[in-house]
Amino acid sequence: MIGKRFGIENRKAAERSMRRKICKGSALTALMAVSIMLLCACGKKTDQALVGAAPGEAAPAAEISSESAAAEVTEEQETEAEEQGASEENAAKVQEGKLTQMEELSAALTPLSIPEDDPLRTTYEVFVYSFYDSDGNGIGDLNGLRQKLDYIGGAGSETGADPGSGIAGLGCSEIWMMPVFPSPTYHKYDVTDYMAIDPQYGTMEDFDALLAECHARGIRLILDLAINHTSTEHPWFQEAAAYLRELPDGQEPSFEDCSYVSYYNFQREPAAGYAQLKDSVWYYECRFWEGMPDLNLDQEAVREEIRKIAAFWLEKGVDGFRLDAVTSYYTDMHEQNVEFLRWFNTAVKEISPDAYLVGEAWENQNIYARYYESGMDSLFDFAFAGQDGLIANVVRGSRPASAYAEALVREEELFGTANPEYINAPFYTNHDMARSTGYYAYDDGSRTKLAGALNLLMPGNAFLYYGEELGMKGSGKDENKRAPMQWTGNAEAEGMCRGPEAMDSFSMKFPPLEEQAEDPLSIYNYFRTAIRIRNSFPAISHGRTRILGQITGKETCGFVREMPEDSPSELSYEPVCIVMNLSETDQTADLAGTGYESGTLAAVLTVSEAPVQVNDSSVTLPPFSIAIFTAEE
Ligand SMILES: [Ca+2]
Numbered sequence: 063m064i065g066k067r068f069g070i071e072n073r074k075a076a077e078r079s080m081r082r083k084i085c086k087g088s089a090l091t092a093l094m095a096v097s098i099m100l101l102c103a104c105g106k107k108t109d110q111a112l113v114g115a116a117p118g119e120a121a122p123a124a125e126i127s128s129e130s131a132a133a134e135v136t137e138e139q140e141t142e143a144e145e146q147g148a149s150e151e152n153a154a155k156v157q158e159g160k161l162t163q164m165e166e167l168s169a170a171l172t173p174l175s176i177p178e179d180d181p182l183r184t185t186y187e188v189f190v191y192s193f194y195d196s197d198g199n200g201i202g203d204l205n206g207l208r209q210k211l212d213y214i215g216g217a218g219s220e221t222g223a224d225p226g227s228g229i230a231g232l233g234c235s236e237i238w239m240m241p242v243f244p245s246p247t248y249h250k251y252d253v254t255d256y257m258a259i260d261p262q263y264g265t266m267e268d269f270d271a272l273l274a275e276c277h278a279r280g281i282r283l284i285l286d287l288a289i290n291h292t293s294t295e296h297p298w299f300q301e302a303a304a305y306l307r308e309l310p311d312g313q314e315p316s317f318e319d320c321s322y323v324s325y326y327n328f329q330r331e332p333a334a335g336y337a338q339l340k341d342s343v344w345y346y347e348c349r350f351w352e353g354m355p356d357l358n359l360d361q362e363a364v365r366e367e368i369r370k371i372a373a374f375w376l377e378k379g380v381d382g383f384r385l386d387a388v389t390s391y392y393t394d395m396h397e398q399n400v401e402f403l404r405w406f407n408t409a410v411k412e413i414s415p416d417a418y419l420v421g422e423a424w425e426n427q428n429i430y431a432r433y434y435e436s437g438m439d440s441l442f443d444f445a446f447a448g449q450d451g452l453i454a455n456v457v458r459g460s461r462p463a464s465a466y467a468e469a470l471v472r473e474e475e476l477f478g479t480a481n482p483e484y485i486n487a488p489f490y491t492n493h494d495m496a497r498s499t500g501y502y503a504y505d506d507g508s509r510t511k512l513a514g515a516l517n518l519l520m521p522g523n524a525f526l527y528y529g530e531e532l533g534m535k536g537s538g539k540d541e542n543k544r545a546p547m548q549w550t551g552n553a554e555a556e557g558m559c560r561g562p563e564a565m566d567s568f569s570m571k572f573p574p575l576e577e578q579a580e581d582p583l584s585i586y587n588y589f590r591t592a593i594r595i596r597n598s599f600p601a602i603s604h605g606r607t608r609i610l611g612q613i614t615g616k617e618t619c620g621f622v623r624e625m626p627e628d629s630p631s632e633l634s635y636e637p638v639c640i641v642m643n644l645s646e647t648d649q650t651a652d653l654a655g656t657g658y659e660s661g662t663l664a665a666v667l668t669v670s671e672a673p674v675q676v677n678d679s680s681v682t683l684p685p686f687s688i689a690i691f692t693a694e695e
């Protein structure tokens with residue numbers, strides 16, 4: 063209901079704004095304001111006019127963007143102020159206190175509490191090592207992460223403020239912690255004990271406290287499980303290696319003497335993907351690196367170990383697992399991988415029916431879609447992610463806007479055929495990919511924002527890699543992609559991590575959190591708003607996409623996200639209509655015939671102060687902006 067008023071209120075504000083300028087006696091400004099009004103009224107482009115705004119002068123389109131600005135200063139007050147010769151001062155005050163259209167609409171939203179057993183969330187991926195350091199040794203830890211839960215969370219609450227910093231929380235409701243088990247490497251993807259916490263990160267008590275505090279905030283916690291391989295320092299491998307080194311030449315190993323030999327794939331012949339076991343005639347399979355011996359997942363005893371590991375964490379209350387490198391379980395043997403995942407999914411759900419599983423199958427979409435046949439909840443949606451993914455391509459303009467919605471419809475069909483219960487796991491970047499801010503040369507943050515929204519408006523359980531909400535930088539070697547979270551610009555400040563040792567020294571492109579939190583137009587506040595929208599309209603995550611062909615093309619893309627017809631009645635979430643301008647210029651879309659021509663503009667995601675304008679059935683979107691409509695009540 064607020065939204066629909068914008069078109070009218072904006073025009074009123076424009077009139078007031080025009081009057082104010084005329085009073086100031088600037089003929090040029092008045093002429094500009096008139097021309098803008100005419101352009102706005104016709105629903106045409108306003109960008110030329112914007113460019114024409116004098117430096118230091120509030121851009122006219124920005125000035126008309128705020129309903130509250132209009133409400134705060136009534137015409138009477140304005141006249142009075144002008145009579146007192148204080149109009150400049152007053153205008154400055156309005157400027158200071160006013161909200162952008164994005165802020166104002168966002169403030170009126172009501173984020174819903176997500177039911178405890180609902181896995182469709184917004185998940186924050188944390189590299190603990192680089193996140194927040196609680197004890198001053200420069201390495202992030204579990205207690206540090208625990209101190210920042212109000213930053214990550216805030217879902218369901220009005221403000222979600224982080225009381226420590228006064229910074230409003232992001233609104234995520236699930237955390238994927240990258241590996242936290244003991245490991246010789248900084249990234250900890252080669253594990254030496256699956257039922258313990260790496261001392262660099264803290265203790266099991268710290269873990270229990272973290273989990274309890276996550277749950278107290280309605281945040282689910284999922285653990286990263288790398289079970290394709292262990293570390294060579296894992297006791298299983300160490301025992302197997304010691305046994306084989308002692309084994310007399312030509313004698314076959316006895317699994318009865320050393321069952322751990324059967325946990326890995328040892329052979330006497332060298333082969334691709336194998337390394338020689340030091341001081342022996344044996345070779346072992348290690349697809350990633352010689353420090354990561356592949357487990358023999360055909361071995362029943364290994365599966366039983368994995369089941370016990372899962373049970374250990376699930377019984378503690380962990381909400382699920384992110385499964386590392388599932389296409390490497392049986393290297394590129396997809397049928398076998400699906401069989402293993404089917405076994406693991408069943409084992410996990412027997413222990414904890416609400417547990418959530420998401421797999422990393424870094425493959426093309428037709429292949430990872432098949433992995434849904436395993437019955438597991440989610441697979442990361444690589445087709446949309448990374449520098450060459452669909453999101454980056456439409457934001458860059460090398461694919462038309464329509465490609466975004468069309469790809470959504472296509473994959474919903476594809477995944478749904480493999481498993482009607484599938485939950486998509488969209489993400490834009492992760493710890494293995496270059497940070498997204500480097501994808502667009504000369505970007506002022508607009509493209510970084512828009513791309514983030516394209517990810518966060520996808521159905522399913524959407525993932526956000528830490529620091530992306532700040533537009534952090536980092537590419538090249540892996541360590542650079544895992545840089546310290548930029549809480550402040552002072553690397554020595556409390557809680558700041560030093561990052562991986564091999565990380566290059568580089569400076570960030572956008573300011574740290576403490577500065578961005580203050581700026582309503584920051585990347586951070588944009589991401590917060592996108593998540594708030596996601597939390598306020600569960601149809602975004604739970605629904606399916608229906609393209610509005612008449613407003614979908616090269617520059618714009620429009621679709622309805624609505625609950626599927628066969629969805630259970632308790633999930634009768636209100637559908638939303640999403641209209642996107644993925645181009646660098648203003649675009650107008652006519653909603654006539656969509657069912658939303660009399661709808662309510664419920665939320666916007668804009669990259670500047672320029673507002674979305676509604677005029678009868680048409681909507682004019684500034685560059686790179688998104689409008690979300692609900693149907694008329
Ligand atoms: Ca520490």
Ligand SMILES: [Ca+2]
Binds near residue numbers: 290349
């Ligand atoms: Ca393997």
